Amino acid sequence: MEGxxxxxxxxxxxxxxxAAKHGRDAWAIRHGDDVITxxxxxxxxxxxxxxxxERGLGVGDLVTLALPNGSHIYExxxxxxxxxxxxxxxxxxxxxxxxxxxxxxxxxxxVVASDPHLQSSLGAFAADLGSDCDDLSPLEPVLADNWKAMSSGGSTGxxxxxxxxxxxxxxDEKKPPLRFPSEGPILATGPIYHNMPMTTNLQALFEGHPVIGMERFDPEEALRLIDEHSIAWTSFVPTMMMRISRLPEAVRSKYDVSSLxxxxxxxxxxxxxxxQEWIDWLGPETIWELYGGTEGIVTAILNGTEWLEHRGSVGRAVGSEIKIVDDEGTEVPQGEIGEIFALPASGAGSTYSYIGAERRTIAGGFETIGDFGWMDDEGYxxxxxxxxxxxxxGGANVFPAEVEGALMAHPAVAEAVVIGLPDSDLGARVHAxxxxxxxxxxxxxDEPDSETLVAFLRERIVTYKIPRSFEFTRQRLRDDAGKVRRQQLREDRLTQVAVS
Structure with a gap:
């Protein structure tokens, strides 16, 4: 441990x-008017x-934080x-x-929560706990076995x-390949209660970069912050990028994003x-994609230039080995879809542990987070x-992400979520x-309708993948981290059918 x-x-x-690098009075984190040095x-x-x-907390204790973006959560x-x-x-x-x-x-x-109702009903502590403590005597940091815990319900709930x-x-000698600039702030657009925003924001602070956060994502405000602070590095989820791309051109053109x-x-x-739209706008060398999971068993990375040569890919594995296997755990031929299993370079079981779930493994210690995919002959x-x-x-596998991507190519569609609903003939029908x-x-x-979208989809995906039913809404379907509660959406619709 001393080593x-x-x-x-x-x-x-x-x-x-x-503080030693920039000065104690230089700002470190800002969310609008909430600025902390x-x-x-x-x-x-x-x-x-x-x-x-003083309350008896110490090494190994898990503390649940249900707090919005802002200086409190970093404290x-x-x-x-x-x-x-x-x-x-x-x-x-x-x-x-x-x-x-x-x-x-x-x-x-x-448990610490910002919501007064949760404080009352769950016995949670308020976010200002300890803010009035007058003890500033040195407190040596304690080395611990685990540094964070994130929650996930996945699609099962x-x-x-x-x-x-x-x-x-x-x-300090092993920095992830996040391509932070040599100096200056980063723009953190996502909620810190999701893994990648938390991890990247912390790494940025570790490397001495101030962090500009957003209390809630707003597409025009993101462009304004990039312009005002000459931001060189930022990150988005596709939902955010879609909302920016849907801004009127007159709005987008008001802001200088050439610093990116x-x-x-x-x-x-x-x-x-x-x-493709973002590559055309900012250049392929600017756009980078990372695929992985909170479990850390696999990471794949590629830039826009690579993507143009391997359209649709999420990149090649970095620091892990990948196998694509069938239901029996046997590797499938190159180009065929199977479940993605991976083994990190640090070894099986080295990157995470579960509370409330079990690992899914195959021979050799390869594990999965439940994604399906395939690889090309260059390992993408x-x-x-x-x-x-x-x-x-009808006996055919339909992957919702493919249908959702095709739907969102229509200019009148801001977001789409595809689910399966019971069908007496097909077993399950595709519902959008x-x-x-x-x-x-x-x-x-014009206002989109089902006939318009079906005609649009016929040019993009095979017939059996086209939704058999549609519903339209103005309500947001994904949160600021791009996550969707797909299982809940399905259960809500099944309940509505049962009630009717």
Whole structure:
């Protein structure tokens, strides 16, 4: 353990490192008017660490944080890392019943929530706990075995906790290939309760970059922030990129985005037409994609130039080996769809552990997170969909992501979610829930209907994949992290049928 202390830098020391590099009064994180300096971040997180120690929390304790984007959540993270506790970050928008289910699985030592109702009903502590502590005496950071825990219900809706093995420290000589600029702030567009925003924001702070966050994603505000702060690095999920692309040209052209050198997208399938649009807009060398999962068993990366040569791919594996297998665990021929299993270079079981779920493995220690896909002859990976999302209709496999991407190529479609509903003839019929673009008239578009979309899809996908039924909405279907509650959408529609 002492050897690790020499090689690694404790996460709790990131604010102090930033203060030493930039000055205590230089800002570290900002969300609109909520601005915190490196010095304030160091002091406030230390106050909270003392307050937590006084309450008996320490090494190995799991603490659930249900907090929105803002300086509070960073203060909590650095305080927990200082005492060796593990932050378990969840969405602050979760319904009470769902949060209760997660807590039953996680069994945290403490719950912290911004919602007064949750504070009352769950006995959660308020976000300002420890902010008035007057103890600023030095507190040596404690090395711990796990540095974060994230929640995932997947498509099944059954909560599971994905724990990242520690230590709660970074190796300054082993930086992930995120292509951060040499200096300057990054724009963090996503909610920190999702894995990639949390991980990349923390890595940026570790490398000394201030972080500009967004309390809630707004497409025009994102462009304004890029312009105002000459942002060179940012990340999106495809939903965000779609919302930016749907802005009127007069709005998009108001902002100078020429400072952008690296734009990442991740977390959800990318419609090919949308990706091509962004490549045409910013250049292929600027657009980067990362495929992976919170479990960390596989990571694939590619840039826009590679994508143009391997259209639809999510990249080649970095630091892991991939196998595409059938239901019996046998590798399928190149180009055929199967389930994606991977083995990280660090070895089986080295990148995560579950609370509330079991690993799915095959011979050799290869594991899966449930995605289907295939590989080409150059080792580029292509994603079909999740095992639990696949629809078997009339004996044919339909992967919703492909149909959703085709639908979202229509200019009047802002988002689409495809689910399978019971059908007496086909077993399951493909049903599309379509979010219509706001203010169609301003875009010179007509209201879409099922006939229009069916005709549009016939030019893009095979007939049996075309939805048999449609519904249209103005409500958002995905959250700011690009996640969709597909199983809940399906259950809601089954309930409506049962009631009627």
């Amino acid at each position: 690790l202390r020499v090689a690694l830098i404790m996460l709790a020391e990131i604010p102090a490192r930033g 490196w010095g304030e971040l160091a002091a406030r997180s230390l106050r909270r660490a003392h307050a937590l120690r 909590w993270l650095f305080a927990l890392w200082r005492i060796g506790a593990t932050p378990h970050v969840v969405s602050y928008r979760l319904p009470e019943a769902e949060l209760r289910a997660i807590i039953e699985v996680a069994k945290p030592a403490m 059954r909560p599971k906790i994905i724990v990242s093995p520690g230590p709660n420290a970074f190796d 050198k690296t734009v990442w997208h991740w977390a959800a399938p990318m419609p090919p037409e949308l990706k 990976l292509y994603i079909a969909d999740r095992r639990t999302d696949m629809i078997v209709s 829930i379509v979010q219509v673009v706001e203010d169609l008239e301003a875009h010179g578009l």
